[in-house]
Amino acid sequence: MANDAALRTSLVWLAVVMVVVGIWTLSFKKVIVTYVLGVLGIAGVLLPDRDYFDRDYSRWFSLVSEQDKLALALRSGFRLWISPLRLVVYTAVYGYALYRWWLFISE
Secondary structure (H helix, E strand, C coil): CHHHHHHHHHHHHHHHHHHHHHHHCCHHHHHHHHHHHHHHHHHHHHHCCCHHCCHHHHHCCCCCCCHHHHHHHCCCCCEEEEEEHCCCCCCHHHHHHHHHHHHHCCC
């Protein structure tokens, strides 16, 4: 992972959320569910190989070619471009997971 600081920060915030859920609900089961969903959420956002998936969708099933490596090397810094498909999928999956988690925690 290129940015370990983001992972550390996310895990610290997950620990804070777990403590708040534990104090608010007094349920170990809900704390564990919060931990599992938090780790899966962090893994889904921070761990994917962005360079691999930033290629054209039709090329996802082929290996990264030298041409792709060269194109990725020429790009530098943070890009503000967000794939609309990725945005829709992330919003749907994480929105539904957050909704179900909230229903579970608040019962």
